[in-house]
Amino acid sequence: MWIGDKIYFVSDRTGTLNLFSTDLATDETKQLTHSTEADVRWASSDNRRWIIYESLGELAVFDTTTSEEKKISIQVPDDGLARRPSRVPVDKFIEEFDLSPRGERALFVARGDVFTAPIEKGVPRNLTHSSRSHDRGAAWSPEGARIAYISDASGEDQVWLVDQEGAGKPEPQTNVVESMLFALRWSPDGQRLAFSDKLGKLHVLTIADKTTVEVADERRGLLTDFAWSPCGGHLAIRLSNSNELSSLWIWSVADNQLRRTTSELFDAFSPAWDPKGEYLFFLSRRQFAPQISSVEWNFAGNRGTGIFGVALRKDVKNLFAPESDEVQIAVKPEPAPARPEGDKKPEEAKPDAGLKPAERVVTKIEFEGLADRVIRVPVEADNLGQLSAVKGHLLYTVSGARFYGRDSSQKTRLQIFDLAKREAATLVDDVAGHAVSADGSKVLVRSGAVFSLVDVKPKGGEKKPVSTNELAVDRVPVEEFAAVFDEVWRRYRDFFYVRNMHGYDWKAIGDRYRKLLPHVAHRSDLNYVLGEMIAELNAGHCYIEGGDFELPERPRVGLPGARFELDPAVGRYRIAAILRGENEEEKYRSPLTEVGIDVAVGDYVLAIDGQELNAGDDPYRLLRHKSQLVTLTVNKAPVFEGARKVA
Template sequence: MISFFGFSLAQAEETRLLRYPDIHKNRIVFVYAGDLWLVGAEGGAARRLTSHEGFELFPKFSPDGKMIAFTGQYDGNTDVYLIPAEGGEPKRLTYRPGFENMPDRFGFDDMVLDWHPDGNRILFRSWRESYNSWFQTLFLIGFKGGFPEALPLPEAGLTSFSPDGTRIAYNRIFRNFRTWKRYKGGLAQDIWIYDLNQNKIQRITDYEGTDTSPMWYGDKIFFVSDRDHTANIFCYELATQKTRKITQHPDFDVKWPSLGPESIVYENGGYLYVLDLETERTKKISVQIPDDKVLVRPEYVSVKDHVSDYGLSPGGKRALFAARGDIFTVPAEKGNTRNLTNTSGIREKNPIWSPDGKWIAYMSDRTGEDELYIIPQDGKGGEIRITTDGHCFRFAPVWSPDSKKLLFADKDLKLYYVNIQERKIILVDSTKNWEIRDYSWSPDNRWIAYAKPAKNHLSSIFLYSLDEKKIYRVTDDFTDDNEPIFEPEGKYLYFISKRDFNAQLGHFESSFTYNQMTKIYVVTLQADSLSPFAPESDEVESPEERWERKEKERKEWEEKRPEIIEKIRIDIPGIEKRIVAVPTDPGNYSGLAAGEDKIFYLSFPSWTLTGGKPGPKGKLHLFDLEERKDQVLLFPVDGYDLSADAEKIIYRSGKQFGIVGAKPGSCKVGDGALNLDQMEMRLDRREEWKQIFSEVWRRQRDFFYAPNMHGVDWDLMRARYGELLPHVAHRTDLNYILGEMIGELCCSHTYIAGGDMPKVELVKTGLLGIDWEADTLSKFYRIKNIYLGQNWKENLRSPLTEPGVDVKEGEYIVAVDNKALRYPTNPYTLFENTVGKTVTLKINSKPSLEGAREVMVRPIESEYRLRYRYWVESNRRKVEEATNGRAGYIFIPDMGGGGLNEFSESFFPQIKKEGLIVDVRYNGGGFVSEMILERLRREVVGMGCSRNASDWTYPGGTLFGHMVCIANQYSASDGDNFPYFFREYGLGPIIGKRTWGGVVGIRGFPPLLGGGYVTMPEFAPFSMKGEWIMENYGVDPDIELDNLPDQVILGGDPQLEKAIEIIMKKLEEEPKKLPERPPYPVRD
């Protein structure tokens, strides 16, 4: 790879990527490489305060400057900690788990925000009482620990106290880790002031973009805004209600400003700056980190858990792997493991062994682009570059049988082959519809078979003649055909096709779907050849006669083989009529491969949206054409590859790989297991980070839906953010600069997350599914609320409501496992490491140990689903009671499998309601909105009856009533699509707030070296008028209504209440009644 980033002594002297700073007079605390550091406000050499392998974030000096509160992971959970400002042993203050392993874009649990002005309490935000991952709530915890105090606000982001502590300036919305610059959708942040004593709310900014990070200083509130394109610090004057710009950074956004007694410290371009609040002048602080940088020192690491591709040598003696960007071969039994490439800063992928056994071909980004290389399989020689025109993402290569040519495709929707000796690239075909991903060679190297996508989103099989330079169609565009491969003797072309239609009917609804519709098909390539399944006649012969006949046929074929294979005859006229099915049951098939008179393939059970038990589920089959018999070779497997001689198989089953013979009944999963322990590489993380940076930049260039990159100078962005790369000291630093770079595209779904970083072993704290309430008089804890579950579902199990556990709201928990529980001890300290284990509680109706009874329970890992279900059922009851049962209520949490299931579970039981409120607030998106809308928009056009039954509608399972949709700023992605098309279909009014505005979709989470992923927005919607819709704006409601905190605190839900009002008005003014059954006819 071209190195466009250099390391120099000058760069090393002044450190960048100093994160999350805070300042107190002449000292600054900040985060570097996941640890806390302290430096003077004038800069200079910093001093390390923490060194734990987990992260320490969001440090905040106490008002007197003597302590630093921060968010850390010391004890296996993300919690609030406290250390002396000069360093020392951290003190843990919180113990309650929230949402672990959430992507960074949602923020962190128990995130320290500020100190209360009284200097005794620390403000933090947490998911601990949230029923949705979109938002967190605020808590105060004393610096001595104890039980956290909840602030009443229903949701909150970054927050700053007024000097007297009676009010806060805050963001109601938190999106400060979102990698989406110049965002102007419904989730755009504003600054609000909330009076904690009077329950009054005031909005002080109304810019359409981002206003965040409020800092209350005297009669001013400083904040960050991108109203001038790049985010800078602004000041709001409380007296005049005027806003003015303070800082003038043109290139990099101001990040994570923090208020001190006299100044504000913030990040910009990886540097720290201090803003003097008296003069309102900024100064860059030069900081040096005397760090040994252990995390970036080269080391030897195992890569056996980083396998991305695998294959097999022609004779099956060695396995071939791509792992963490290097190419390896591993012996089946004897010999050494070979790392053929040994390149930390280069990604080699898609390796494939040449049929003659001499070479291994692969894609490499050594030049900064995907190029095709070959290397001797024994490692005795350097790699040879085959292509020199790389300009976009390329897919896996395929060798020709004579090992002289390679076939590959690219993201420009083109298919090529290249002659190894001449290095000449020949275009085979191209399309404007989708990627060409399935292609193969004929045994004589003169034909290429491939599947080409058409405008109807189905693929057809084509043949390309190298001699004629001509393309021939094999199958028509009425079927979906893929994975064409030649039979080794050139008699047949095999492919798989979804053409077996056998509908499955829905249980609750009049609907159907097609599944298990794939079969394997055979094309006879010569017009005079019989079908491999032509009728046969059994003749009487002894075993000896049968053996002699087979041996004679084999010898005759061996004599003719060179002549036949030299140039295969393919008769094109009528080829589409010479297709027959392999006699197997239809299923879900893939992974087609062929040996002599043998077809190998994988079958998988039908896919369900919410999945089943984890682990491999595939079956590897062998269909014997001579015996006309199908057998399962291996189960369970995830995938396999066949050796060139079709005698050996490498299989993958979970993390296990093995090589076995390709014969039925001779092996099972676990046989031939490969030892991957010697798959090691010398890892230079700095080099790897360069590669990741380059690959992320290229992936967006190649896959982003708009080739103009939204008008962004993409080369300039590579240069701008690339200058930070030499300062990366932790994978989170890399993710940060990548997020900043892809955020410049100003587009939804530009995500970066994960990767190789120190792991902290989680210690799970058990939960009871309750709200605790401290009785400060008796010093005992009372059960305020018990969240009911559905105890037949493990993820909805509520420990205190299980059969035989007799515990009521209002009772006291006075001891846990014989340890007395008294206020202000944090109750969760007694539930560490108890998830799924039996715990004995002492319960009493009074605040006393005396007379307490014992109950045994099994604490759960998370209360989120219990709280979520409580919120949904409360809403359903409100609608039921307010409408006297006439209207129904459905909440759809996402547009994935879970959301679709919840819709179905709620819709059909309420099918006879006169009206329906569909609530898609907080909907996290997915892809099933069109399925749900298809159900909702069905119209009743007829009725039916039976003598002793209630009447039914035609079509069945259809609601005949009015509908209302509720959406808010958290209705996102496919949750944007739903209200938009709800309106387009004329289903009813939309109530609430403008939605998220992020509808450029992605396909999966493509992995990066060392783990982690990046997403590329590829799929953008536009209207029937030919206009881009929703993106970076959202969907406006018909009735705009905000659930303001002061109303929600008092128990209100104005949006739901308005929906009830509208649906009742519809029911009264525009009643929809199904017709009565007419008098029975008399036909005499």
């Protein structure tokens, strides 16, 4: 900015953007503002005396004649609509879901709250009711009375417990640590919870005394692939090897030991315990039949994952031993000995209905030679995922190949494999996610935005729709703004690629920008503050998107690939230019250059879909919501006589 005999400019040579000037006569540079926290932004002058700029959300003017800075007080009347509490539906914002142990109710996480919803009868329950915290990762306890979840209500992530009916207050179960938590899972006996943190460490929490022990450490990112044994005495965990493949390991509660289970020569993942405690099933990429590129001599791995099982003891029967038809020999039953007269028939022993499945099954493991007792489940190798085991069956997904630029034409489907019959069948087509009940009898399936409950059996049975229409939260925007700000700050603290945050004091930066929260009146304000805070790190690929902007619906307009111009002499629009396209590609097509379309530059457009187009109209008003076939009435002359219709 050139004012008089000085050049004024903004520089961060002192570490903070401040206003400086350079005297053209003496070449002397002088610092004019001395802020150590807030940058001088968007400086602009009137080229005579005043320079105006923004600093930490406030406007100030600098008088170049007196070298004085003055804050500008601006009062803007505002109804505060974007800060008013309101009740908003959240069925479109479901992040996670689970099932009650026997599938009577569904568990949802949406917009930072935890809900349960009935499958058929009843009403949903919001169990956490908090705009100030982000509650997530919910999991239903095996006995059904409690729900565990992760919440930052204390300012940091902790594991919390809440009654499944919402009675009483939620209670934290872990100490406050500076780490984001993930993958909360109950042990089947309900005594422990496993979860991981941002450093890839796996922890086990004992509910009774709230003690936590670290059981595994993933060196290559987050650790989210693990499963409890049926008795709750062991954890099967996927861990990376130094060769960039992964193996399964088993951690045991009894001795706190971690032992390798599968070979490091093959990628193994998605562990699933046999409910009888005899096998540990898993997925493994062991078939290399690459797909050849049609463009160049190159290949891509595809459809190479199979299902395997490791026998946990030497005496376990091979599920897929060779079969043979043999003759059954009829044996004549011997008559039962006569009972003395007056004796009663002894009662048959009845199973103890009060015992839980986890208490009846004790998973015994012989670790010696474990990796040598691997069998393959007779399922064709494919793009398999999300393996789980229930009584007599395996569940898994089959997906299409992944592409750059387009989705696979093959929808992900949920398969069920009958271990006795050695047969696979499709349980549900087009699956975006699923959750199996603890007893293995039901599965909650997500297809797009629709949830359904299905019986876990080869034919599946009828899909029961699960309504999410009544899920809603009492939104308090001011509290949400603070929660979003704090979580963004923590995520950068936890996941920035270097721990020293590029040498900046991240806590001080957060404290500085947190002062602006009372002035945030709209989500766009919040995004601006977040962007300014993140920009302090001087790092690329840092983006902000989303939020409730309370904007009116934007009108959709059909674009014909042409420019219109008004001929004022006749009061009609004509085509000034037609944009070329590549009509063999749908997304690059230019409608007016399609084969058979008789339109040229200079033609007058007299009507669009029968509506006359005059000088007082905007052509694009008549093209609103036109995404399909559009008919133009055109002519070389600005009259309807002799006009032709093109579509």
